[in-house]
Amino acid sequence: MHPLWADLHIHTVLSPCAELEMGAPDIIERCRQEEIDLIAITDHNSARNAKALIEAGKLAGITVLPGVEVQSREDIHVVCIFPEIEKALSFGEWAWGLLPRIPNRPDIFGMQLVIDAQNNIIDEVEILLVQGIEAAVDEIIRKGHSMGGLVILPHLDRPSFSYTAVLGILPEDIEADALELSCRLSEGEAEAWKKKLPNLPIIRSSDAHRLCDIKRKCATPILADAPTFDELCLALNGERGRAVLWPWVLDIDLRI
Amino acid sequence: MKISEVFRSLDLEIHVEGDLGRALSGGVVGDLLSFVMKVAGEGNIWITVQNHVNVAAVAVLKEIPFILLASGRVPSPELVDRCRQEGITLAASALDAYPLCGKLYELGLKD
Numbered sequence: 001m002h003p004l005w006a007d008l009h010i011h012t013v014l015s016p017c018a019e020l021e022m023g024a025p026d027i028i029e030r031c032r033q034e035e036i037d038l039i040a041i042t043d044h045n046s047a048r049n050a051k052a053l054i055e056a057g058k059l060a061g062i063t064v065l066p067g068v069e070v071q072s073r074e075d076i077h078v079v080c081i082f083p084e085i086e087k088a089l090s091f092g093e094w095a096w097g098l099l100p101r102i103p104n105r106p107d108i109f110g111m112q113l114v115i116d117a118q119n120n121i122i123d124e125v126e127i128l129l130v131q132g133i134e135a136a137v138d139e140i141i142r143k144g145h146s147m148g149g150l151v152i153l154p155h156l157d158r159p160s161f162s163y164t165a166v167l168g169i170l171p172e173d174i175e176a177d178a179l180e181l182s183c184r185l186s187e188g189e190a191e192a193w194k195k196k197l198p199n200l201p202i203i204r205s206s207d208a209h210r211l212c213d214i215k216r217k218c219a220t221p222i223l224a225d226a227p228t229f230d231e232l233c234l235a236l237n238g239e240r241g242r243a244v245l246w247p248w249v250l251d252i253d254l255r256i
Numbered sequence: 257m258k259i260s261e262v263f264r265s266l267d268l269e270i271h272v273e274g275d276l277g278r279a280l281s282g283g284v285v286g287d288l289l290s291f292v293m294k295v296a297g298e299g300n301i302w303i304t305v306q307n308h309v310n311v312a313a314v315a316v317l318k319e320i321p322f323i324l325l326a327s328g329r330v331p332s333p334e335l336v337d338r339c340r341q342e343g344i345t346l347a348a349s350a351l352d353a354y355p356l357c358g359k360l361y362e363l364g365l366k367d
Contacts, residue, residue, distance in 0.1 A: 075288045100294055108316050128317075132290030160308045166288075 009205035038227035055117035080144035183218035282367030312338035
């Protein structure tokens with residue numbers, strides 16, 4: 001079993017709110033520098049840049065899982081991560097079908113670029129991706145699971161676009177696989193959240209919109225055999241010796 | 257009805273003065289940005305308790321000239337800055353959204 005670092009919430013140039021520096025080789029290079037082993041690409045309501053990142057990651061030995069950060073009708077974000085690109089794209093198509101057809105205004109929100117592994121621009125999405133789709137948060141969670149994905153409720157400590165900010169207390173039987181807190185929290189604040197949310201594993205992700213957001217202290221250490229989707233699932237479930245380690249321990253150094 | 261008339265008739269805390277001579281076409285009430293993005297009309301006053309900076313982005317997108325924060329909400333500094341940049345009028349009221357809408361309706365803003 002190895003200690004690995006995972007950051008399961010990263011945006012690319014497809015997300016209008018992300019900086020244009022968030023290209024494929026650039027994100028991968030930054031992860032390599034920070035010694036992050038496993039990432040998930042989770043743009044708003046689309047998985048169309050995941051393939052470019054997967055290819056760029058292969059060259060650097062960094063595992064990239066394809067995902068989508070879906071925005072619900074209630075303006076709650078839900079991160080869904082898939083084992084294969086085809087499943088992520090298919091899930092993204094489902095979200096796209098439920099997305100209101102309001103055009104993006106790049107001058108207000110930023111550009112929405114689809115790229116390849118070398119940062120060549122393949123397409124520009126003209127419908128605004130940062131909108132709520134016509135589905136409730138619970139429907140999105142069910143859909144993510146039914147398509148074989150992992151479902152994470154992100155940035156629960158943030159005042160906007162989180163389950164807790166919009167709907168208040170998280171139900172005990174919420175069908176998520178993990179809960180994400182932002183890396184802005186102190187260890188004490190994170191511990192307080194852990195006490196409030198004892199039923200599911202808590203991870204920390206960068207929700208990176210700029211390259212400098214990607215860093216070890218915004219990622220989660222896990223114990224696993226390899227940086228793969230299946231091993232991640234085992235770690236989130238705490239099965240067969242795999243585990244999510246508590247990310248807020250000071251001075252943690254798991255380099256081997 | 258012009259924005260300046262709303263200022264004269266209601267007791268508001270003014271954070272950003274945009275074009276006070278701008279005529280309002282009606283109003284929209286909502287705290288979910290996605291919802292307002294769908295239903296707001298050009299020239300509406302927007303009554304909300306949401307004070308995230310993205311409120312200004314939605315206002316630009318939907319050509320909303322006047323954001324009115326209800327229930328004593330204090331706008332974030334980012335929202336104030338963004339409204340100033342975009343020329344959007346931003347004010348706050350101690351009243352909740354329901355009585356605020358009632359007062360605006362009485363003033364003749366009925367759509």
